[in-house]
Amino acid sequence: MQTAIECFPCFLRQTIIALKQLYGMDDTHGGIIRDILSIMQEADTSKPPAYTTTYIHRLIRDRLAQDPFRDIKHRYNAIALELYPALKEKIKESRDPLWTAARLAIAGNVIDFGIFTSIDIEGSMSRALKEHIAVDDYPSFKNAVADAKGLLYLFDNAGEIVFDRLLIEEFVSLGKKVTAVVKGAPVLNDVTFEDAAQAGITGLCEIIDNGSDAVGTILEWTSPEFRREFEAAELVISKGQGNFETLEGNGKKTYFLFQSKCDVVSKELGLSPGSMLLKKS
Amino acid sequence: MQTAIECFPCFLRQTIIALKQLYGMDDTHGGIIRDILSIMQEADTSKPPAYTTTYIHRLIRDRLAQDPFRDIKHRYNAIALELYPALKEKIKESRDPLWTAARLAIAGNVIDFGIFTSIDIEGSMSRALKEHIAVDDYPSFKNAVADAKGLLYLFDNAGEIVFDRLLIEEFVSLGKKVTAVVKGAPVLNDVTFEDAAQAGITGLCEIIDNGSDAVGTILEWTSPEFRREFEAAELVISKGQGNFETLEGNGKKTYFLFQSKCDVVSKELGLSPGSMLLKKS
Numbered sequence: 001m002q003t004a005i006e007c008f009p010c011f012l013r014q015t016i017i018a019l020k021q022l023y024g025m026d027d028t029h030g031g032i033i034r035d036i037l038s039i040m041q042e043a044d045t046s047k048p049p050a051y052t053t054t055y056i057h058r059l060i061r062d063r064l065a066q067d068p069f070r071d072i073k074h075r076y077n078a079i080a081l082e083l084y085p086a087l088k089e090k091i092k093e094s095r096d097p098l099w100t101a102a103r104l105a106i107a108g109n110v111i112d113f114g115i116f117t118s119i120d121i122e123g124s125m126s127r128a129l130k131e132h133i134a135v136d137d138y139p140s141f142k143n144a145v146a147d148a149k150g151l152l153y154l155f156d157n158a159g160e161i162v163f164d165r166l167l168i169e170e171f172v173s174l175g176k177k178v179t180a181v182v183k184g185a186p187v188l189n190d191v192t193f194e195d196a197a198q199a200g201i202t203g204l205c206e207i208i209d210n211g212s213d214a215v216g217t218i219l220e221w222t223s224p225e226f227r228r229e230f231e232a233a234e235l236v237i238s239k240g241q242g243n244f245e246t247l248e249g250n251g252k253k254t255y256f257l258f259q260s261k262c263d264v265v266s267k268e269l270g271l272s273p274g275s276m277l278l279k280k281s
Numbered sequence: 282m283q284t285a286i287e288c289f290p291c292f293l294r295q296t297i298i299a300l301k302q303l304y305g306m307d308d309t310h311g312g313i314i315r316d317i318l319s320i321m322q323e324a325d326t327s328k329p330p331a332y333t334t335t336y337i338h339r340l341i342r343d344r345l346a347q348d349p350f351r352d353i354k355h356r357y358n359a360i361a362l363e364l365y366p367a368l369k370e371k372i373k374e375s376r377d378p379l380w381t382a383a384r385l386a387i388a389g390n391v392i393d394f395g396i397f398t399s400i401d402i403e404g405s406m407s408r409a410l411k412e413h414i415a416v417d418d419y420p421s422f423k424n425a426v427a428d429a430k431g432l433l434y435l436f437d438n439a440g441e442i443v444f445d446r447l448l449i450e451e452f453v454s455l456g457k458k459v460t461a462v463v464k465g466a467p468v469l470n471d472v473t474f475e476d477a478a479q480a481g482i483t484g485l486c487e488i489i490d491n492g493s494d495a496v497g498t499i500l501e502w503t504s505p506e507f508r509r510e511f512e513a514a515e516l517v518i519s520k521g522q523g524n525f526e527t528l529e530g531n532g533k534k535t536y537f538l539f540q541s542k543c544d545v546v547s548k549e550l551g552l553s554p555g556s557m558l559l560k561k562s
Contacts, residue, residue, distance in 0.1 A: 005300070008314055009293035016286055033289055037318045 001245050003045040003052065004264040011040055011052060017113060018060045018188075021068035032063050048245040049264070050216040057187050058213065067186040069113060069158075076111050076119075076159025076189070077198045083121070084162055084200075091166060098145065098174070099138060101167040102257065103128040106276050108163025109156060109240055109259045113189045124259075127276065134260070134275035141255050141278055144235055150177035152233035153205075154217060154247075155191040156240025156258070161199040164239060168205055178205035179229060184222075185213035190242075216242030219250070241265055244279075254281035282526050284326040284333065285545040292321055292333060298394060299341045299469075302349035313344050329526040330545070331496040338468050339494065348467040350394060350439075357392050357400075357440030357470070358479045364402070365443055365481075372447055379426065379455070380419060382448040383538065384409040387557050389444025390437060390521055390540045394470045405540075408557065415541070415556035422536050422559055425516055431458035433514035434486075435498060435528075436472040437521025437539070442480040445520060449486055459486035460510060465503075466494035471523075497523030500531070522546055525560075535562040 015036050036056055043052045061067055087104055094100040107128035111119055127133075145151070153168060155161055164180075171178050180201060183190045191199075196207050211223025217238075219227060230236070236254040238247055244256045245265065256279045260266045266273045296317050317337055324333045342348055368385055375381040388409035392400055408414075426432070434449060436442055445461075452459050461482060464471045472480075477488050492504025498519075500508060511517070517535040519528055525537045526546065537560040541547045547554045 005297055005314060008318075009290040009297070012290035012293065016290070019286070033286060034322050037289075037322045041315050041318045 001048050001248065001265070001268055003043055003047060003049045004267075006262075006264050007049040007052070008040060008043075010262060010264075011043075011049070011056060012036065014053060014188075015056055015060065018057065018068050019064075021072055021113070022064060022066070032060065035059055035063075048216065048218075050214060050218060050242050050246050054187065054214040054218065054221075057215065061186065069186065069189045072113055073158035073189050073195055074198065076157075077162065077195055079121070080108065080111070080159045080162035081199065084166070087163070087166055088169075091170070098142060098170050100129070101170040102138065102141065102278060103133075105160075105163045105167040105239065106133070106257045106259065106278060108160035109257065111157050111159035111189075112240070112261065113157075133278065134271045135269075135277040135279045137255065137278055137280040140280050144253065144255065145171065145174065145176065148176065148235040150179065150233075151235040151237055152229060153178055153180045153237045154210075154239055154243050155180060155182055155196070156243060157189050158191055158195045158199075159189070160239065161191050161195055161201065165199055165201055165204065167237075168201065172205060179233075180205050180207045181226070181229075182207060182209050183213060184209040184211040184226075187213045187215055190215070214246075216240075216244075216246035218246050248281065250281075252281065255279065256281065282329050282529065282546070282549055284324055284328060284330045287543075287545050288330040288333070289321060289324075291543060291545075292324075292330070292337060293317065295334060295469075296337060296341065299338065299349045300345075302353055302394075303345060303347075313341065316340055316344075329497065329499075331499060331523050331527050335468065335495040335499065335502075338496065342467065350467065350470045353394055354439035354470050354476055355479065357438075358443065358476055360402070361389065361392070361440045361443035362480065365447070368444070368447055369450075372451070379423060379451050381410070382451040383419065383422065383559060384414075386441075386444045386448040386520065387414070387538050387540065387559060389441035390538070392438050392440035392470070393521070393542060394438075414559065415552045416550075416558040416560045418536065418561040419559055421561050425534065425536065425561075426452065426455065426457065429457065429516040431460065431514070432516040432518055433510060434459055434461045434518045435491075435520055435524050436461060436463055436477070437524060438470050439472055439476045439480075440470070441520065442472045442476055442482065446480055446482055446485065448518075449482065453486060460514075461486050461488045462498075462507070462510075463488060463490050464494060465490040465492040468494045468496055471496070495527075497521070497525075497527035499527050529562065531562075533562065536560065537562065 039055045091097045091100045107125040110124035182192050210226040212221045214221045238254050238256045240258050260275045320336045372378045372381045388406040391405035463473050491507040493502045495502045519535050519537045521539050541556045
């Protein structure tokens with residue numbers, strides 16, 4: 001997808017969310033804002049907004065000399081881990097554990113501090129477990145999983161990763177070889193090795209990083225090692241809107257599990273914001 | 282008030298609202314956006330956001346070579362005029378016509394295309410006519426009106442001006458000399474002479490313009506003639522958030538009638554967004 005005019009106010013909204021992780025309602029960041037505006041002036045609108053947001057979050061981390069999302073990532077991993085036993089039980093007891101785990105993985109995508117400032121996890125789970133979601137390619141997804149020996153699982157956010165763990169556990173119990181992918185460096189509240197460890201993924205499956213600090217998965221900025229894995233993958237499970245923005249139409253057999261959070265992506269999909277999707281590429 | 286960090290995404294949101302008045306969902310305005318970003322980089326955050334929004338709307342009108350709000354202003358004047366007879370009747374029948382007219386004038390302030398993209402006039406009226414609003418200096422307002430021979434009435438938006446007409450009619454029926462003030466040139470959906478004529482204000486009271494195309498009333502940018510009127514005024518009735526932003530604390534005896542529409546102004550006032558105010562300076 002391309003960068004829309006509506007992405008520009010959102011670039012600044014994301015900047016403010018990031019700055020406020022460390023400084024509350026402080027207004028002393030005029031200098032950073034001016035540099036963010038310079039980045040926005042250079043935005044290549046023929047590319048997905050993830051390019052510009054990547055530059056923006058790099059600048060913020062550089063100026064603050066720290067990752068503003070570190071604490072909130074840790075906190076949401078912990079919150080989600082408290083939910084884990086009940087969710088595991090719900091999956092076990094369900095008629096189709098893969099369906100329930102996939103839906104919960106979509107529910108977990110509500111945890112996103114790039115876009116939201118408050119999170120309703122319970123509400124998201126209850127919506128996800130209703131029969132109807134906006135795009136539901138589950139039958140095809142189930143067949144694709146059955147047919148594949150292995151799959152590449154692209155994480156999105158901290159907290160959400162605990163929901164991903166439940167789905168990966170279903171894949172593993174079905175005998176699939178799962179390779180899970182974290183970011184090569186912190187960006188937003190996206191998952192790194194540290195989060196994978198906290199969420200209890202270590203040991204469950206192979207974990208690699210993509211060698212990149214980009215929002216979503218900007219293939220040209222990932223490491224050659226990751227690109228080899230990506231090329232070789234039989235099936236890709238892609239979590240989150242950022243990965244959808246950057247990977248849609250790339251030709252790889254992919255299932256996108258996410259919530260359509262912003263007006264621009266929702267409009268491109270012909271859906272209302274907040275829609276849930278299990279979408280075949 | 283000063284410009285807050287949260288004003289920056291809003292500057293762009295306002296830009297998009299203005300551009301879309303003419304072009305719908307067109308995304309071909311990259312050039313304008315880049316120039317707006319330059320204006321934002323020069324923003325003097327020690328001043329109210331109205332300074333920056335004034336520069337922004339000047340640039341938009343200049344680039345489009347027309348006023349993007351002209352049609353929607355005309356339309357909302359017409360919509361409000363249809364409501365006029367019923368509102369006039371409601372005021373006549375009420376126990377305190379000045380109270381009812383003042384509250385309806387606050388209700389009319391919901392018509393603001395600088396901030397909103399859709400408008401709920403009926404809902405706004407029903408909220409305004411409830412006993413409680415967030416700030417209610419009506420007893421003091423009533424006394425101030427009773428004591429004054431004349432007053433200066435600063436308009437805000439088209440459409441809203443029909444609600445202002447009802448309040449001005451109350452002032453006139455109380456024997457007050459009213460001088461009403463329109464903008465010196467189009468800006469946003471603010472009232473000009475053309476709107477005053479459409480709304481039926483002509484002949485009801487003296488109408489002057491403030492010699493300025495600024496958002497709100499930036500005194501240093503108004504004409505010397507307007508400033509003389511302002512200095513000489515016994516009592517000022519100020520409509521809208523823009524006038525509040527730019528005139529609060531100026532020392533003049535003023536009653537601000539408006540809805541607090543954005544997070545920044547609401548926070549400064551200690552209120553939730555959407556609060557209604559009849560506030561003494």
